[in-house]
Amino acid sequence: MSIFSGLFRSRDKPTNSTTGSSYRFFFGGTTSGKAVTERSAMQMTAVYSCVRILSEAIAGLPMHLYRYGEGGSKEKAINHPLYFLLHDEPNPEMTSFVFRETLMTHLLLWGNAYAQIIRNGKGEVVALYPLMPNRMTVNRDENGELYYEYQTSQDEAHTMNGSRVRLQPSDVLHVPGLGFDGLVGYSPIAMAKNAIGMAIACEEYGAKFFANGATPGGILEHPGVVKDPERVRESWNSAFGGSSNANKVAVLEEGMKYTPISISPEQAQFLETRKFQINEIARIFRIPPHMIGDLEKSSFSNIEQQSLEFVKYTLDPWVCRWEQSMQRALLSPDEKKDYFFKFNVDGLLRGDYQSRMNGYAVGRQNGWMSANDIRELENLDRIPEEEGGDLYLINGNMTKLKDAGIFAASAQTQEEADETKETQTEPEPEDGRTRFRKKEAL
Structure with a gap:
């Protein structure tokens, strides 16, 4: 029994859906009236761009397994089985790029990334398969020990048997995002559902505006009594509704008059609202606006600095999560002393x-x-x-x-030798001394 069982007994199966590994409370309706889920959010171009940028950045970084050498040096552990798995093929069905891209997408949308660890009889890792975060729960048993429970589906690769499978922590590579308890992360989409819901509402409003012919709604006034108002309404919509009928000239009979009553999109600041929501979504994922196509505040003097800040303040925390999670789950206690994983971001930090x-x-x-x-x-x-x-x-x-220091040392030695020779020189005859004085005078 774990010595921490008593400490964590109160945190066994959570009763509130906003704690533990479940956050169903956050999904659903928003103040804008639009339902926001991880799949509906991806239909927003700004969300899709942010997720794609971060996923491809993590997937495209060179990642190596290193071994500590003598004197603090390091070398690539290319002979270790994990090197091939993470650098080339985590499993026979996908490349390292696709594997990391998939897990990073899960991490950005659901706040957690899971992969099943397949081991051989010796306990060595032979394959890694992604698992869907929305079907995974993380709980504690009666002894306070962590376990993972996964709901299988018919659409997945059959690496498991049974509808609900309990996995031990040693069988799961778990990369958690920002969370409340340090065990599981919470979805950025769920936390920012109102901002994303407003962006969806703005996009839907613009689509309907153009679908209705880009013409404000209004009132058809008739001086008399209209016997069949429904027929008049349908006739008007069929003649002037839809973007294909925009700017047609209307001919009104029997004194009928058209009075628009809706405000224009400019008065409602429709375009400004849409632009602000794009920046709001970029803020959720900490993406510089210029990377998702908003170059309004970017210039030649600051765009390089923004790119470097993206690596330092956006990518680095994600890279740290990946490196430490892989080291914790994939390396044995003895291997952790000699091996470590490292993403190489030097290529992204290179200047011109x-x-x-x-x-x-x-x-x-x-x-x-x-x-x-x-x-x-x-x-x-x-x-x-x-x-x-x-x-x-x-x-x-x-x-x-x-x-x-060789030349300096040799010059000093020569100077000392000259001084010694000068002090030890015998007095010359008078003629010699005279010649010496003349030479000195010259």
């Missing part, structure tokens, strides 16, 4: 060509970068060691770092 070359020049001239270090960062072939590709140089005469 001139800035990179200036930075390389500073590193090369000050002795902390070799030619091969620079060529590796630029994805170029290495210079053979015998040709000096691994030499570290310093500014000045471009001397080897280990030989930096």
